[in-house]
Amino acid sequence: EDQVTQSPEALRLQEGESSSLNCSYTVSGLRGLFWYRQDPGKGPEFLFTLYSAGEEKEKERLKATLTKKESFLHITAPKPEDSATYLCAVEGRGSNYKLTFGKGTLLTVNP
Amino acid sequence: DGGITQSPKYLFRKEGQNVTLSCEQNLNHDAMYWYRQDPGQGLRLIYYSQIVNDFQKGDIAEGYSVSREKKESFPLTVTSAQKNPTAFYLCASRVWAEVNYGYTFGSGTRLTVV
Numbered sequence: 001e002d003q004v005t006q007s008p009e010a011l012r013l014q015e016g017e018s019s020s021l022n023c024s025y026t027v028s029g030l031r032g033l034f035w036y037r038q039d040p041g042k043g044p045e046f047l048f049t050l051y052s053a054g055e056e057k058e059k060e061r062l063k064a065t066l067t068k069k070e071s072f073l074h075i076t077a078p079k080p081e082d083s084a085t086y087l088c089a090v091e092g093r094g095s096n097y098k099l100t101f102g103k104g105t106l107l108t109v110n111p
Numbered sequence: 112d113g114g115i116t117q118s119p120k121y122l123f124r125k126e127g128q129n130v131t132l133s134c135e136q137n138l139n140h141d142a143m144y145w146y147r148q149d150p151g152q153g154l155r156l157i158y159y160s161q162i163v164n165d166f167q168k169g170d171i172a173e174g175y176s177v178s179r180e181k182k183e184s185f186p187l188t189v190t191s192a193q194k195n196p197t198a199f200y201l202c203a204s205r206v207w208a209e210v211n212y213g214y215t216f217g218s219g220t221r222l223t224v225v
Contacts, residue, residue: 004153034213041221043117043201044154046213087154097142097161097205098169099214101153 002027002092006102013078013109021073021105023088027095033071034099035064036087044087047073078109113138117202117217123225124189124196132187132220134202140215141206143185147171148199148219157200160185189222197224 005024013019025033032051036044048057050066057064061082063074073086085106089099115136124130134143142161146154156169160179174193179185185204189196202217 036216041199041219043115043216043218046215049213089154096167098144098156098159099154101146101155103151103153 002090002095002100004088004090004100004102006086006088006105008105009103010106011108013075013107015079015109015111016077018074018076018078020075021086021107023071023073023102024069025071025088025090026069027090027092027100029093031091031093031095031097033066034089034091035071035073036089038085038087038104047086075107078107080109080111083107083109115202115204115215115217117200117220119220120218122220122222124222125225127191129188129190130222132189132200132202132222134185134187134217135183136185136202136204136215136217137183138204138215139182140204141182142204143179144203144205144214145169145175145177145185145187146201146203148201154201157187196222198222 003026007022032049035047038044048064053068055066061076065072085104087104089101118133144159145157155171158177160166176188200220203214205214
């Protein structure tokens with residue numbers, strides 16, 4: 001059974017204070033690891049898909065990295081508008097094309 | 112613009128009542144999914160469909176039913192057998208077996224039992 005654990009559950013940063021969110025996973029053959037951003041009362045917004053260890057992807061102030069056991073979402077010089085819940089999910093090769101989600105990290109960036 | 116439309120945005124259900132949540136996509140995606148989100152929990156899969164006229168149970172299918180008569184539509188019915196239906200419901204879609212693509216989500220329906 002695929003499992004995803006995200007940490008911390010909540011993170012409060014000052015504007016400009018860089019940090020990282022962690023996503024640890026166990027899966028029988030990774031097909032893809034997904035990062036999403038979710039604002040309150042909205043559906044998740046796609047950020048990145050990572051497929052193999054060593055892969056990195058960037059988008060504005062966000063950078064996602066992947067190892068064989070975990071993924072990091074690095075946030076550089078965050079702004080208040082980066083405040084949201086960040087969700088991590090995996091799709092394993094034995095999952096029949098289904099996602100398993102972590103519980104998310106609630107990020108708050110104070111001005 | 113292509114996307115997923117969920118309706119209604121808010122829905123209120125009386126005890127013992129069945130209600131249906133709508134999910135329509137114009138992305139020409141093959142697979143569609145229904146998730147339930149509760150505070151402090153990750154998204155949990157209710158049902159999914161990989162092709163028209165076929166669907167499979169997810170992890171928490173009890174008390175729910177679906178149909179997939181058209182590629183574009185995947186409605187979810189919350190039956191009276193679902194004892195704790197108050198939650199945020201999300202519909203998603205993806206191109207079948209295409210890995211180089213993220214799942215697309217709708218904006219959600221918040222269901223409340225009154």
